[in-house]
Amino acid sequence: MVDIPHKLPAVAPSTESALRVRLRRVRELSASVLANPTTVLGFVLIVAMISMAVFAPLITEANTPDPYQMPRDWGALNEPPGTDGFLLGTTNTGGDVFYGVVWGARTSLRLSLIVVGITVLVGVLVGSVAGFRGGKFDEILMRLVDVFLSIPELIFALAIAAVLGPSFGNIILALAVVFWVKYARIMRAQVLHVKANEYVDSARIIGDSGWNIYRRDVFPNAITPIIVQATMDMGHIVLVGATLSFIGLAEAGLAEWGVLVSEGQAGISAGRWWASTFPGLMVFLWALAFNLVGDGLRDVLDPRTETAR
Amino acid sequence: MTSVGSHPTETGRRDVVLAAREVAKHFPIKEGVLQRVAGHVKAVDGVSFEIRRGQTLGLVGESGCGKTTLGRVVAGLSEPTAGAVLFDIDSETLAAYDGGSSVGDIETAHKVDALTGDAYRRFRRNCQMVFQDSFASLNPRHLTIDIVGRPLRVHKEASGSGLTERVVELLEQVGLGRQHLYRYPHQFSGGQRQRISIARALALDPELIVLDEPTSALDVSVQAQILNLLHELQQANDLTYLFITHDLGVVRHMADHIVVMYLGTVAESGPTSAIFENQHHPYTKALLGASPDVDAAEEFTGLEGSVPDPAHPPQGCRFHTRCPVATARCGWEVDDVVRWIEDEPGAAGRLAGVKRDSAFAAELAFDDAATAAVVVDAIRSGRIHASMPEAVLKAESRDSRVDVEFGAVPDVELSVRGPGHVAACVHESLLDL
Structure with a gap:
């Protein structure tokens, strides 16, 4: 045999621990996320808007009995911004635009969290089973997904919400029905890709169970695109939700940006720009913020760039 | 004969660690919307061999010859389409099996894909595998201690600080150490990662390790280090190896016995010395000519063309389409x-x-x-x-x-060329050609 020593030079033992190494990795990852100024801008916007949603009752007094209904003052129609008591003016039915903007953030947060929560959960579950198990279930499921994906998402959501009747709850339901498919497909593709890695074979070779292989090898290596997509969708869903309420699929008078834009649009030609502009700007900022952060996460979490770190 | 599976709970006593008998693995080719089966890729098509305790079997062939598929079947990662992989069996029982007696009983006790419960767990512990791509075979999100300690956790052999100490021992056996415990795979070189794979394979103190091209992806100098390490570990731990490679030179010094595969079947098989001294199959001879570090006795026409489609293997001798010494009896079609x-x-x-x-x-x-x-x-x-x-x-x-x-020609069968030496060639000898 060729005579080359296989022992490597000794290095002084370190005082590492698994926890410390993992914490350092989290720190490194966060640092690289925050190294990108546009991502930081997105984060700041998100924190500001979520704070607005969370602290809405402290910012403006909650309307009774339903705080998600805009208060109306029939004696103060079409007041411009800066009018005493109406910071951002009123609509042509006396709705307080400032109240609508602040509580609209709460409505949007509720909408996006519920829809993203349900769709990610269902999509990841379905995609995982389809990809990890394969077989008949996978085939039937993917045909179903093809059918869902052949209908444009907005039209599909519109149809469902229209059939169920105008209410914000139905918009949530419609969006959940439409959006899980995307996650199921991403997750299935990811699981199939990860499953082909030899570390999965290695885990089978040492005799680990299917569930453990999924939990320890497949899921953690498959989930990052879902995280990125979910972040983006936090913004996207508010956009689609506002579109649906703009065309009248939410209750009238709901403190929601799309409803408010719709209420204000009649006045735009008459120079009453404020009732539509402020909620419209909020929708824009909300979608922008989550997109910026989603993009930043994608750059950092992409496994191809991760290995080089 | 000895009673079948006489000591079902004991292991490590029987002389044949693993025997393959007419193992075949066919993959269906599916076509169209309805995924109709249009044919089969015969990746492995009837291969037999056995590996004795403490020995190394070199499984050699070009890429696409089915050697990796066979390795995966042997390791229990995929089930054979036909034939049997028998684990931990003594020669007499194997002889009885080959003679056709008590086949069912022997398969229940030894056939890898028929094992259940404790017997299956015992096989799983005792047959480990090292893959070619050291990066793909280590979970990028796991630390060394998680990777090497995982088999111990799965089989509840150690936990807590006992586990850490066992992992350090294993790392030291492969030339790494305590300072490498808390690092991710990407922080190591290719050679070091392969050492981690080997440490993981050693963790359960197995009898057999399937080595699937363990050095092919490494630099030449590192290759030698890993080969030396594998050799030392074999001596120290009484290991049996199935060494899969495309390079005869790599197994020359390690293998006791060599099986040369071509297009899913065995072209030639024999003791390493016999294979190197007197090849009886032109394919073996060509493979030897293809390794620059092996001094081939005479100039031999190199291999031309590529491996034929394994879905439609050639008639007669499967090698006749590329053979430099093909005759009229080789299966022209x-x-x-x-x-x-x-x-x-x-x-x-x-x-x-x-x-x-x-x-x-x-x-x-x-x-x-x-x-x-x-x-x-x-x-x-x-x-x-x-x-x-x-x-x-x-x-x-x-x-x-x-x-x-x-003229119709039957498949060329393996014929005996010397003690333990068989080849599937129509020529009696290649020496005069």
Whole structure:
């Protein structure tokens, strides 16, 4: 045999621990996320808007009995911004635009969290089973997904919400029905890709169970695109939700940006720009913020760039 | 004979750690919307061998010959389509199995894909594997301690600080140490990652390790280190290896026995010394010529062309399409003519259609009579292959059609060439050629 020593030079033992190494990795990852100024801008916007949603009752007094209904003052129609008591003016039915903007953030947060929560959960579950198990279930499921994906998402959501009747709850339901498919497909593709890695074979070779292989090898290596997509969708869903309420699929008078834009649009030609502009700007900022952060996460979490770190 | 599976709970006593008997693995080719099975890729097509305790079997062949598929079947990662992989069996029981007695009982006790419960767990512990791609075989999100300690956790061998100490011991055995415990795979070099894979494979103190091209992805100097390490570990731990490689030179010093595979079947198999001293299959000879670090005795025509489609393996001897010493008895068939027409540019015109009666007889249709005449001439004159005129029974043109028929040749079987040495070649010896 060729005579080359296989022992490597000794290095002084370190005082590492698994926890410390993992914490350092989290720190490194966060640092690289925050190294990108546009991502930081997105984060700041998100924190500001979520704070607005969370602290809405402290910012403006909650309307009774339903705080998600805009208060109306029939004696103060079409007041411009800066009018005493109406910071951002009123609509042509006396709705307080400032109240609508602040509580609209709460409505949007509720909408996006519920829809993203349900769709990610269902999509990841379905995609995982389809990809990890394969077989008949996978085939039937993917045909179903093809059918869902052949209908444009907005039209599909519109149809469902229209059939169920105008209410914000139905918009949530419609969006959940439409959006899980995307996650199921991403997750299935990811699981199939990860499953082909030899570390999965290695885990089978040492005799680990299917569930453990999924939990320890497949899921953690498959989930990052879902995280990125979910972040983006936090913004996207508010956009689609506002579109649906703009065309009248939410209750009238709901403190929601799309409803408010719709209420204000009649006045735009008459120079009453404020009732539509402020909620419209909020929708824009909300979608922008989550997109910026989603993009930043994608750059950092992409496994191809991760290995080089 | 000894009673079948006499000591079901004991292991490590029997002399044959693993035996493959006519193992086949066929993958269906699915076509169309309905995923109809249109044929099978015969990746492994009837391979037999056995590995004795403490020995190394070198499984050698080009990429695409089925050696990795066979390795995966042996390691229990995929089930054989036919045949049996028998684990931990003594020679007498194996002889009885080969003789056809108590087949069912022996399979229940030893056949890898039939094992259940404790017997399966015992196999799983005792048969480990090291893969070629050290990066793909380590979970990028796991630390070294998680990777090497995982088999111990799964089989509840150690936990807590006991686990850490066991992992350190294993790392030291492969030339790494405590300072590497808390690092991610990407923080290591290729050679170091392969050491981690080996440490993981050693963790359960297995009897057999399947090494699937463990050094192919490494630098030459690192290759030697890893080979030395594997050799030392074998001595120290009484390990049995199935060493899969495309490079005969790599296993020359490690293997006790070599199996050369070609297109899913065994071309030649024998003790390492016999294989290196006197090859009985031209494919083995070509493989030896292909390794620059092995001094081939004489100049031998290198391998031309690529491995044929394993969905349609050649008749007779599967190697005849590329063999430098092919004869009329090697299985010339319709496909050889078809391949010549398609592959030799300008040699003959376009082939319009083939109507097969068998692999050896068919009617070929061409666009014009001239092309048909050229093809008949090529077959008869030996332009396609010098030994083809002797094998052809009929080659006649009728206008733009050609009737061609070759003498049917059975598959070339393995024949004994020396003690433990078999080869599947029509030549008695290659020494005079």
